[in-house]
Amino acid sequence: MKAAVLEDVEKLVVREVPDPTLAPNEVMLRVKAVGVCGTDLHIYKGHGNYNLDGRGRQIPFAEQPQILGHEFSGEVVEVGKEVNDLKPGDRVLCDQGINCVSRRRQDLCKYCATGDSHQCEFYGEHGITGLQGALAEYIAMPAPNCLRADGMPMDLAALVEPVGCVLHSSERVQQASTRYTFDGDNRIRNILICGAGPAGIYFLQYLRNVLHFDGLILVSDLREINLDLVRKFGGTPVNVAQQDLREAVQELTNGEKIHYLIEACGNSIIFEQMPSLIRKQATVLLYGHGHQGRDISVLGNILFLEPAFVAAVGASGGFDPDGRPATYRRARELVSTEAIQVAPLVTHRYKSLEEIPRAFAQDFHRKDYIKGVLCLD
Structure with a gap:
C-alpha cells in the first residue's frame, strides 16, 4: 500500500x-x-x-x-x-x-x-x-x-479525535484541586485561551456551549481569519500582532488578570508572558506542544505565583460497557449535534x-x- x-x-x-x-x-x-x-x-x-x-x-x-x-x-x-x-x-x-x-x-x-x-x-x-x-x-x-x-x-x-482531546483536558481541569473553579466559592470569572487554532476554537465552543460559561473569554492570536471565528463563537479576540497581550489582559479584566489560562498554541513565549497574565494561584492548562526556544528558567516567576498546572494528553479515558472509549462517544455526540462545530x-x-x-x-x-x-x- x-x-x-x-x-x-x-x-x-x-x-x-x-x-x-x-x-x-x-x-x-x-x-x-x-x-x-x-x-x-x-x-x-x-x-x-x-x-x-x-x-x-x-x-x-x-x-x-x-x-x-x-x-x-x-x-x-x-x-x-x-x-x-x-x-x-x-x-x-x-x-x-x-x-x-x-x-x-x-x-x-x-x-x-x-x-x-x-x-x-x-x-x-x-x-x-x-x-x-x-x-x-x-x-x-x-x-x-x-x-x-x-x-x-x-x-x-x-x-472527533481533537474534540475528544478538548473534552478530556477540560475534565482533567474540573477534577483537579484548584483555587478557582466553575462552581465553587472562588468562581472563574475570566479565561484566556492562547492560540486560536483548531484546539483553541474547540475549547471556546466547549466553554460556551457545553459548560455554558458566560464570563469573559479572551482568545489571543495574530491571524485575523482565526480571530473571526473567535468572534463567531462568542469569544473576545486579542490580535497580538496589533496589541500587547499583557496590556489587553490588564484592560479587559479591569486589572484582575486571568483566573484560568489555556495554553493551546505551543509557543514558548507564553511562558515569558505568563507572570503578567495570571492571578496568583490561577489554573493553567498545558495543552499545546512544541515550545521550542526557551530555557526552563522562565518558569521561575510563574512558580512564584503558585498556579495550579494541569497537564492533559489525548482523548482516551474510561470505557463504556462494550469496551469502547467513553470520551470518544461523548465527543462524537458533541460533533454530531454541532454543540462543537x-x-x-x-x-x-x-x-x-x-x-x-x-x-x-x-x-x-x-x-x-x-x-x-x-x-x-
Missing part, C-alpha cells in the same frame, strides 16, 4: 510500504479521512518525537521512519476472527490509543481500571509513538478502538496522499490555513 512516510526531519515521502497484518481482534480499515494536526507538524519539524526506546531515548526518524496521522476515520474492509460486532462496509472513527482493552488483557492496569487509559502501562499510539498512523491507504485497528460514525460524514468523523475550521482539503507533503512544507504556514483534512475516496 501507499503511505506518507516521515523518513527524517522535514522529509516526508509517499512510497510503498508493507500492508498491515490483521490480528484476531482487529479490523482492517480503508482510510477515508485524516485530520492534519498541529502535533503532526511538531513531529515533522523535529520539535517533538514520542517514539522512545526502552531507555527513554527518542528514536530518530532516519533510524525508524514514522507514518503520521492520528485523527482518522475509515471503512471496514475485513474483520479478524474474534470480531463479532463490526462487519465490512461499516464506517467508523477511531481512538488511536492502544490500551489494556485493545490488547485483550484480562487484568487491566491501574490506569485503565481508573478511567485513565491514555496513561496505560502498556500504551502505544498510532501515528504518535511509532505505531503506523493513518496517512496511508489502510490501517489495522483493534475493534474496541472503533466507533460507528452513525451517518456522520467521514471528514467530520475524523475530527468542526466544519467551519476546515480550510484545506487534500484528495490524495501525494498532496500531503505540500500540506506540511507549505500550507501550514499560509495565512488562510486553519485546518486541513485528507479525504480519500
Whole structure:
C-alpha cells in the first residue's frame, strides 16, 4: 500500500510500504479521512518525537521512519476472527490509543481500571509513538478502538479525535484541586485561551456551549481569519500582532488578570508572558506542544505565583460497557449535534496522499490555513 512516510526531519515521502497484518481482534480499515494536526507538524519539524526506546531515548526518524496521522476515520474492509460486532462496509472513527482493552488483557492496569487509559502501562499510539498512523491507504485497528460514525460524514468523523482531546483536558481541569473553579466559592470569572487554532476554537465552543460559561473569554492570536471565528463563537479576540497581550489582559479584566489560562498554541513565549497574565494561584492548562526556544528558567516567576498546572494528553479515558472509549462517544455526540462545530475550521482539503507533503512544507504556514483534512475516496 501507499503511505506518507516521515523518513527524517522535514522529509516526508509517499512510497510503498508493507500492508498491515490483521490480528484476531482487529479490523482492517480503508482510510477515508485524516485530520492534519498541529502535533503532526511538531513531529515533522523535529520539535517533538514520542517514539522512545526502552531507555527513554527518542528514536530518530532516519533510524525508524514514522507514518503520521492520528485523527482518522475509515471503512471496514475485513474483520479478524474474534470480531463479532463490526462487519465490512461499516464506517467508523477511531481512538488511536492502544490500551489494556485493545490488547485483550484480562487484568487491566491501574490506569485503565481508573478511567485513565491514555496513561496505560502498556500504551502505544498510532501515528504518535511509532505505531503506523493513518496517512496511508489502510490501517489495522483493534475493534474496541472503533466507533460507528452513525451517518456522520467521514471528514467530520475524523475530527472527533481533537474534540475528544478538548473534552478530556477540560475534565482533567474540573477534577483537579484548584483555587478557582466553575462552581465553587472562588468562581472563574475570566479565561484566556492562547492560540486560536483548531484546539483553541474547540475549547471556546466547549466553554460556551457545553459548560455554558458566560464570563469573559479572551482568545489571543495574530491571524485575523482565526480571530473571526473567535468572534463567531462568542469569544473576545486579542490580535497580538496589533496589541500587547499583557496590556489587553490588564484592560479587559479591569486589572484582575486571568483566573484560568489555556495554553493551546505551543509557543514558548507564553511562558515569558505568563507572570503578567495570571492571578496568583490561577489554573493553567498545558495543552499545546512544541515550545521550542526557551530555557526552563522562565518558569521561575510563574512558580512564584503558585498556579495550579494541569497537564492533559489525548482523548482516551474510561470505557463504556462494550469496551469502547467513553470520551470518544461523548465527543462524537458533541460533533454530531454541532454543540462543537468542526466544519467551519476546515480550510484545506487534500484528495490524495501525494498532496500531503505540500500540506506540511507549505500550507501550514499560509495565512488562510486553519485546518486541513485528507479525504480519500
